[in-house]
Amino acid sequence: MSAMPLASIEGAIEFIFSPQYSNVTGGKKVGGIDQVIELAWNQLWLTIVALAIALLVALPIGLYLGHRHKWESFATAIGTAGRGIPELILIAFFAAAIGVGFTNVMLALAILGIPPILANAFVGIHQVDRASVDAARGMGMSELEILRRVEVPLAIPTLMGGIRSAAIAVVATATIAPYGGYETLGDFIINENVYGENGVLAGAILVALLAVSLELALAGVQRLLTSPGLKLRPA
Amino acid sequence: MIDPLSLAAAGQVGEDFFKERDASSLCQANDANLFCWDWAKNNIDRYETFFIEHVELVVISVLIGFVAAFALALLAHRWQRLRLPFLLGTGVLYTIPSVAFFFLLLPLTGRGRDTAIIALSVYTLQIIYRNTMLGLDNVPRSSVDAARGMGMTRRQVLRKVELPLALPEIGAGLIIATVSTVAIATLAALAGGGGLGEVIVGSERGLGISFKTNLIIAGGLTIGLAIVFGLLLMGVQRMLTPWRRVKAV
Amino acid sequence: MNMNPTRWRAVLALMAALALTLGVAACGSDDDTSGSATETASTEGGDEGGAIVSNPENGKVTLTVGSKNFTEQIILGEIYAQALEAAGYKVKKDLNLGSETVALKNVKAGTISGYPEYVSTALTSFFGKEPEEVPADATEAYEEAKAEFEKENLTAFPPTPFASANAVGTTVETAEKYDLETVSDLEGVSEKLNLYGSPECRQRIDCLAGLEKLYGLKFKKFTPVDIGLRYTVLEKGGDNLSILFTTDPQLSAESDKFVILEDDKKVFPAGNVIWVTTPKVVEEAGPDYEKTITQVQEGMTLEVIQELGARVELEKEPAAKVAAEYLESAGYTG
Numbered sequence: 001m002s003a004m005p006l007a008s009i010e011g012a013i014e015f016i017f018s019p020q021y022s023n024v025t026g027g028k029k030v031g032g033i034d035q036v037i038e039l040a041w042n043q044l045w046l047t048i049v050a051l052a053i054a055l056l057v058a059l060p061i062g063l064y065l066g067h068r069h070k071w072e073s074f075a076t077a078i079g080t081a082g083r084g085i086p087e088l089i090l091i092a093f094f095a096a097a098i099g100v101g102f103t104n105v106m107l108a109l110a111i112l113g114i115p116p117i118l119a120n121a122f123v124g125i126h127q128v129d130r131a132s133v134d135a136a137r138g139m140g141m142s143e144l145e146i147l148r149r150v151e152v153p154l155a156i157p158t159l160m161g162g163i164r165s166a167a168i169a170v171v172a173t174a175t176i177a178p179y180g181g182y183e184t185l186g187d188f189i190i191n192e193n194v195y196g197e198n199g200v201l202a203g204a205i206l207v208a209l210l211a212v213s214l215e216l217a218l219a220g221v222q223r224l225l226t227s228p229g230l231k232l233r234p235a
Numbered sequence: 236m237i238d239p240l241s242l243a244a245a246g247q248v249g250e251d252f253f254k255e256r257d258a259s260s261l262c263q264a265n266d267a268n269l270f271c272w273d274w275a276k277n278n279i280d281r282y283e284t285f286f287i288e289h290v291e292l293v294v295i296s297v298l299i300g301f302v303a304a305f306a307l308a309l310l311a312h313r314w315q316r317l318r319l320p321f322l323l324g325t326g327v328l329y330t331i332p333s334v335a336f337f338f339l340l341l342p343l344t345g346r347g348r349d350t351a352i353i354a355l356s357v358y359t360l361q362i363i364y365r366n367t368m369l370g371l372d373n374v375p376r377s378s379v380d381a382a383r384g385m386g387m388t389r390r391q392v393l394r395k396v397e398l399p400l401a402l403p404e405i406g407a408g409l410i411i412a413t414v415s416t417v418a419i420a421t422l423a424a425l426a427g428g429g430g431l432g433e434v435i436v437g438s439e440r441g442l443g444i445s446f447k448t449n450l451i452i453a454g455g456l457t458i459g460l461a462i463v464f465g466l467l468l469m470g471v472q473r474m475l476t477p478w479r480r481v482k483a484v
Numbered sequence: 485m486n487m488n489p490t491r492w493r494a495v496l497a498l499m500a501a502l503a504l505t506l507g508v509a510a511c512g513s514d515d516d517t518s519g520s521a522t523e524t525a526s527t528e529g530g531d532e533g534g535a536i537v538s539n540p541e542n543g544k545v546t547l548t549v550g551s552k553n554f555t556e557q558i559i560l561g562e563i564y565a566q567a568l569e570a571a572g573y574k575v576k577k578d579l580n581l582g583s584e585t586v587a588l589k590n591v592k593a594g595t596i597s598g599y600p601e602y603v604s605t606a607l608t609s610f611f612g613k614e615p616e617e618v619p620a621d622a623t624e625a626y627e628e629a630k631a632e633f634e635k636e637n638l639t640a641f642p643p644t645p646f647a648s649a650n651a652v653g654t655t656v657e658t659a660e661k662y663d664l665e666t667v668s669d670l671e672g673v674s675e676k677l678n679l680y681g682s683p684e685c686r687q688r689i690d691c692l693a694g695l696e697k698l699y700g701l702k703f704k705k706f707t708p709v710d711i712g713l714r715y716t717v718l719e720k721g722g723d724n725l726s727i728l729f730t731t732d733p734q735l736s737a738e739s740d741k742f743v744i745l746e747d748d749k750k751v752f753p754a755g756n757v758i759w760v761t762t763p764k765v766v767e768e769a770g771p772d773y774e775k776t777i778t779q780v781q782e783g784m785t786l787e788v789i790q791e792l793g794a795r796v797e798l799e800k801e802p803a804a805k806v807a808a809e810y811l812e813s814a815g816y817t818g
Contacts, residue, residue: 007342023585024609024687084414084461086421089454092435096266096445099720100680100709172332176422179436179444181680181709181717189338190425191683191708193585197342204335211330248783248813253791256798258737264798266719274800281802345595346578427578436710438580441555441796441803445716449800 007197015195015202022194030195031188031202040210043184047171047214050106054113054166062121062162066155067147075122079162082115087173091180100181108180112173113166120162124155153227160222167218171211185210263448271448279452285439286456288348288429292420293464296352297413300359305405307360308367309393318368325361333358333419337426351428355420359412366408370401399476406472410465417461421453431457536776536816542572545769550596551579552587554711555796555803556648556731556789560600560757562807567780570817571772583684584609588760591638597765601640602648603629604755608690615690615698618753622647626758639763641774643756646731646786650690650752651744652679653728653735655718659743662723666746667699670725674701680717681727683708691727694751718742730754731786733794757781783814 014020016036019029065071090111094104128151136150152159175186188195188203195203258264262271311317331339336354344350374397382396398405424432431453434442442449547568551561561579569575578596581587584605590596603625607613611632619625622643630640652667654677659665662673670677685691686706695701703725709717714726715734718741728735734742759777766773788810795806811817 022687024684028687028693080410080414080465081462083411084418084458086418086454086457088421088432088435089450089457092444093447093450093454095713096447096450096716100713100717175332175334178708179710181707186334189335193583194684194687200338204331204339207332207335208330211332248788248810252813256737256794258798261798263800440580440712441558442800444710444712446800
C-alpha cells in the first residue's frame with residue numbers, strides 16, 4: 001500500500017514541481033507544475049471576474065452615495081456587515097440554487113467583494129475636503145466632472161484600500177471554490193486523501209503566494225493612479 | 236416490553252418499518268423548493284447545539300486573540316525594535332487564507348475544537364494587532380508631549396492619554412475581528428471543531444450541502460449572530476468613547 | 485462554567501446505557517420463553533440475534549467510532565455507536581472523518597477504534613487490486629481483504645448482508661437522449677458529457693481511472709465535487725453524469741428522475757461493509773466488541789439500508805434518530 005511522505009517544506013516544493021504518487025492507488029500521479037499552474041490560473045481568473053462584477057455593481061453606488069452624502073450609516077455599516085457573510089454557506093447556496101461550476105462560485109465571490117468596495121467608495125468620496133468640492137462647483141463643473149476630476153483622485157487611497165480588501169477576501173475565499181464544483185488551489189488543501197500532507201502544505205504556500213502577489217500588484221496600481229501631489233500623504 | 240415474536244425474528248426489522256413515500260410531495264426532498272417552512276419549524280431545534288458551539292468558538296477565540304494582540308501591541312509600542320518582526324509575523328499570517336490555516340494545523344494539533352480555536356484566535360489576533368498599532372500610532376504627538384510635560388510617567392501617558400485616544404481604532408478592530416470570526420467559524424467544521432458549519436460539511440451533513448432550507452437557516456443564524464455581536468460591540472464602543480464617532484471598515 | 489460538550493455526551497451516553505440495561509433486564513424477566521433476554525449479565529453477553537445485553541465489564545473500555553464522510557457512513561457509524569453503548573461500552577463518536585485513506589490513517593494512529601469500510605474499496609483503493617480481481621462472493625472477498633489488512637497490523641470483522649457499489653448515473657432525460665442503458669453505451673458519446681465524482685474518484689480504479697482504462701472512455705471534463713452534491717449536479721440540467729451509489733435512496737424513491745447505467749464490464753465491484761479495527765482494540769474490548777458489531781449487522785439488508793438512507797437524505801431526519809429506530813425495530817434495543 002503506497003504511503004505518501006509526511007509534510008515537509010522540501011516535500012511541498014517537490015509536490016509543486018513534479019507529480020507525485022497519490023495515497024489512493026490507481027497509478028495516476030497528482031501535483032506537479034502543470035496542475036499547479038492550471039489551478040492557480042483558475043483561482044486568479046475566478047478572482048478577476050468576480051472582482052470585475054463587484055466593481056461594476058459597488059463602485060457606482062458607493063461613488064454616488066458618497067458624492068451626495070446620502071445613507072451614511074448604511075454605507076459604512078455594510079463594510080463591517082459584509083465581513084460577516086459566511087463564505088462556505090454562500091458558495092453552497094449558490095451551488096444548490098444555480099448549479100456547480102464557475103458561474104455559481106463567481107457570483108458568490110462577487111457578493112463577497114461588493115461590501116468593502118461600496119463602503120470605501122462611499123467613505124473616500126464622502127470625506128473629500130468640502131472646500132475643494134465647492135471650489136470646483138463654483139468653477140462651473142458638472143456633478144459628474146466634480147466626481148471625476150476632483151473627488152475620485154483625492155479618494156484614490158481609500159478607494160484602492162477597499163478594492164484591495166475585496167481582492168484579498170475574494171482570492172482567499174476562492175480557495176474553497178472546490179465546494180462549489182470549481183477547481184482551484186484549494187483542491188490541494190481540502191483533499192489530503194488524494195494529495196497527501198505535502199499537497200496540503202504546497203496548497204497553503206501557493207495560496208499565500210497568490211494572495212501576496214495580488215496585493216503587491218494592486219499596491220502598484222494604486223501608486224500609478226495616485227496623483228503625484230497625493231503621494232506625499234501616507235497611504 | 237419486548238414482544239417474544241419480535242425477539243425470535245430479531246435481526247429483522249418490523250413489518251411496518253418500511254414507509255411508503257412519495258419523494259415529490261415531500262418539500263425537503265424536492266430540490267426545486269427554496270424554503271420549507273414546515274420542516275424548518277419542526278427541525279429548528281436541531282441547530283441549537285451547533286449555534287451554541289458557534290457562539291463559544293467566537294467568544295473564546297476573540298478573547299484570546301484580543302488579549303494576545305493587545306499585549307503584543309503594547310510591547311511593540313514600547314520597544315520599537317519589535318515592530319518589524321511583529322509586523323512580518325502578523326503579515327505572514329494575514330496572507331494565509333483562513334481555510335489553509337485550518338488544514339495546516341490539522342496534522343499538528345489534530346481534529347477538534349482546540350484546533351479551531353487556535354486558528355480563529357490567530358486570525359483575530361492579526362486584525363486586532365494591526366488596528367491597535369494603528370490607533371496608538373495615530374495619537375497626536377502633541378497630546379503625548381503635553382502629558383509628559385505635565386509630569387506623567389510613561390505608563391500614565393499610556394493609560395490616560397494614548398489608549399483612550401486609540402480606543403476608536405482598537406474598537407473598530409475588535410468589531411471587525413468579531414464579525415469576521417463569526418463568518419470564518421463556519422469553517423471550523425472542516426477540522427471537526429463544531430459550530431454551524433457542521434450541518435453542511437460536518438457530522439450533521441445528512442442535512443445536506445444541497446438542501447437550501449438548511450443553508451438558509453445556517454446562513455441566517457450566522458449572519459444574525461454577526462449582526463448581534465456587531466451592534467453590541469458598537470454600542471459598547473459608543474458608550475466608552477462619546478467624544479468620537481464610531482469608525483467602520 | 486459549563487461542562488465540556490464531549491463530557492456531556494459521555495454522561496448522557498452512560499445514562500442511556502444504564503437505562504437500556506435496566507429496561508432490558510426488566511423486560512427479560514417478564515418472559516422466559518425468550519432465551520437471550522432473561523440472561524443476566526454474564527461475562528459473555530447475549531447470543532446470536534436478540535436484544536443486545538449490557539455487560540458492565542465493558543464499561544471500563546472506551547471505544548471511538550469513526551466513519552467516512554457521506555450519509556450512509558454516518559448512519560452506519562451511529563448504528564454501531566449506539567449498539568456498542570447498549571452493550572455497555574463507553575462510546576465516543578468521531579464520524580465524518582473524510583474519505584477512505586483518512587479514515588484508515590485514523591485507525592492506524594489509534595484516534596479511532598474502528599470504522600465501517602466497503603470490501604471493494606479496501607481491495608481496490610488500499611491494496612491495489614484490479615476490479616476483476618475482487619471476488620464476487622462476499623465471504624471470499626472478505627477473507628482476502630482481512631488477509632491484506634493483517635499484513636498492515638489491522639483486522640476486519642465479518643461483512644454485512646448488504647453490498648454497495650459505485651455506479652455511473654444520470655437523469656432519465658439524458659439517458660433517453662443518448663440512448664444509454666449500459667456504461668458501454670457511452671462509447672463515442674462520453675466526449676460530450678461531463679462527469680462528476682468525489683475527489684479521489686480520479687485515482688480510483690473503481691471510478692474514473694477504471695472508466696478510462698477498462699471501458700476506454702474519455703469524458704469532456706471530470707469535476708470533483710463533494711459526495712453530498714452527487715444528485716445536485718444532475719438536478720440542474722445539462723448533460724451530466726455523476727458517480728452514484730447503488731444503495732442510494734434516490735434511485736428507488738425518485739426513479740422517474742434518475743437512472744444508473746449497467747456496469748457491463750464489471751468495473752465497479754460491489755462491496756459489503758466490514759468493520760476495520762486493530763487487534764489491540766479487539767483485545768482490550770473483549771469478546772462483546774466483535775459480537776455486538778456482527779450481531780447488529782444481521783438486519784442490514786439492502787432494503788433496510790435504503791429505507792434508512794431515505795429517512796436521512798429525503799426526509800432529512802437526524803442520523804442518530806434513524807439509527808435508533810432501526811435498532812429498536814430490529815429488536816436489538818428495548
